[in-house]
Amino acid sequence: MDHAYQGELCMSTANDYNATVVERLDITPNLMIIRVKPDVTPFPFLAGQFAILGLQRNAPRIPEADPEEVPEDKALRLVRRAYSISSGSHETHLEFYISLVQSGELTPRLFALAVGERLFLGKSASGHFTLDRVPPGHNILMVSTGTGLAPYISMVRTMALGIGCPITPMAVVHGASYSWDLGYRTELEGLNRQCDHFRYVPVVSRPQDDKDWSGRTGRLNVWVENKKALEEACGFPVDPAHTHIFLCGNPGMIEFTEKYFVEQCGYDAGSKKEPGNLHAEKYW
Known part of the structure; x- marks a missing residue:
């Protein structure tokens, strides 16, 4: 990203x-x-x-x-x-x-x-969009569009140590215009098959131009509003008591979904000094 x-x-x-x-x-x-x-x-x-x-x-x-x-x-x-x-x-x-x-x-x-x-x-890495703000025992929902997927690949690989499955229940929801824009799809589909605690949820927004796609469709910010379908896809409850949410990608998606999760689901966006249970990477 x-x-x-x-x-x-x-x-x-x-x-x-x-x-x-x-x-x-x-x-x-x-x-x-x-x-x-x-x-x-x-x-x-x-x-x-x-x-x-x-x-x-x-x-x-x-x-x-x-x-x-x-x-x-x-x-x-x-x-x-x-x-x-x-x-x-x-x-x-x-x-x-x-x-x-x-x-x-x-x-x-x-x-x-x-x-x-x-x-x-550059001489060193920077940023606060990291997993150390998630307390042990919480699920992790990662929502992204486009190359906003990048930090989640790092998170998944790090937690799996490159050789296994993440112990913490995790779900990656990735929105793209077409299925061929779903970078890392093969890797994430493999983890989805092999790991009980990992879910990969790709969503394509322009299926009319992607005839080979038979998976989930729609604009990502609209799709996540269906809480029942989102929880079913993730395999865990999407609520502030059990799940931390990460948002990364298109600024419009982040603004919409952050507002939804805060106003409709009771999440807290927090701040850099006092992080909440919703974390947004607002740089594009």
């Missing part, structure tokens, strides 16, 4: 690049999973946090990107953005789930990267 962080270094050189692309998986022409190896390891982080990626303005861009003119005096400036980490905290690489913004400053450059190429990685 691309956070709202924006920033540039005054000037940079190739020596500022401190990480290497070690793997790349293209989900669609507009969605990719990229794995990055930091020069300095370990790179500690908590599941749900984000890291800064960057490239120089003179770095190559994909041909499909919107036209851009880069003034000569800014060609060496480093464009930086924050992205949620999707790898588990025990993994040796950093993984990111990124959506192409054709008019963006950084993603057209990231999508031009090949395995073995270099880029900038």
